[in-house]
Amino acid sequence: MTKAVSHPFFARIYPRINAFAEAHGSIEHRQELLAGAHGRVVEIGAGTGANFRHYPPEVTQVVAVEPEPRLRALAEQAATEASVPVETAAGRAEELPLEDDSFDIAVFSLVLCTIADVPGALAEARRVLKPDGELRLYEHVGSERPGFRRVQKALAVPWRLMGGGCHLTRDTERAIKEADFTVEDIRRFYFLINGRANPASPSVIGMARPTT
Numbered sequence: 001m002t003k004a005v006s007h008p009f010f011a012r013i014y015p016r017i018n019a020f021a022e023a024h025g026s027i028e029h030r031q032e033l034l035a036g037a038h039g040r041v042v043e044i045g046a047g048t049g050a051n052f053r054h055y056p057p058e059v060t061q062v063v064a065v066e067p068e069p070r071l072r073a074l075a076e077q078a079a080t081e082a083s084v085p086v087e088t089a090a091g092r093a094e095e096l097p098l099e100d101d102s103f104d105i106a107v108f109s110l111v112l113c114t115i116a117d118v119p120g121a122l123a124e125a126r127r128v129l130k131p132d133g134e135l136r137l138y139e140h141v142g143s144e145r146p147g148f149r150r151v152q153k154a155l156a157v158p159w160r161l162m163g164g165g166c167h168l169t170r171d172t173e174r175a176i177k178e179a180d181f182t183v184e185d186i187r188r189f190y191f192l193i194n195g196r197a198n199p200a201s202p203s204v205i206g207m208a209r210p211t212t
């Protein structure tokens with residue numbers, strides 16, 4: 001049976017956090033993440049469904065897996081206004097309730113920071129992807145700058161408690177390579193706060209494929 005993920009406090013505040021992020025560039029990041037997407041897509045940890053209106057028409061179906069009940073209810077609402085057909089499902093990244101080799105694209109958007117077992121989640125993504133499928137990612141990551149990394153480490157515990165289990169210092173690109181994906185494209189950037197790149201928010205948008 002799928003283990004529940006329940007973060008009632010985070011689920012209440014995430015729509016406001018997302019609205020703040022959208023006012024500071026994340027709409028454009030989501031569009032970049034999903035540009036050129038096509039076919040069947042699995043979105044893992046879909047949250048409120050903030051990506052749903054950005055899928056291009058070449059996407060024939062999105063299966064959006066979200067374990068947190070309150071967020072999944074918001075995703076179900078967002079699915080009714082999506083740009084393409086979206087089906088929502090309960091489930092965890094580490095144990096996807098989906099068939100092998102059945103998706104063209106797996107989307108991780110601000111979620112590999114939170115998933116408890118990243119290697120397990122990436123192995124599951126590989127299992128459900130077709131051999132020539134794409135893993136798309138949009139994630140905040142650990143800083144490469146020692147000063148900011150120290151700050152991220154100092155904030156780790158309160159951040160995790162407030163942020164529904166979110167980790168600030170993950171090396172997501174490395175985790176993807178270790179999970180036997182080949183990174184084909186990756187862009188590093190900072191969120192813009194008041195028009196300036198904020199070094200406290202190192203992030204990546206990229207695409208990887210299962211290594212053959």
Ligand SMILES: C[S@@+](CC[C@H](N)C(=O)[O-])C[C@H]1O[C@@H](n2cnc3c(N)ncnc32)[C@H](O)[C@@H]1O
Pocket residue numbers: 005014018044045046047048049050051065066067068071091092093094108109110111114115116164
């Ligand atoms: C910061 S939110 C991001 C939501 C959404 N992907 C977005 O781009 O706005 C992190 C999400 O990861 C989900 N999550 C946490 N643990 C998970 C797991 N083990 N499997 C799948 N999703 C998980 C949370 O419920 C939450 O929806």
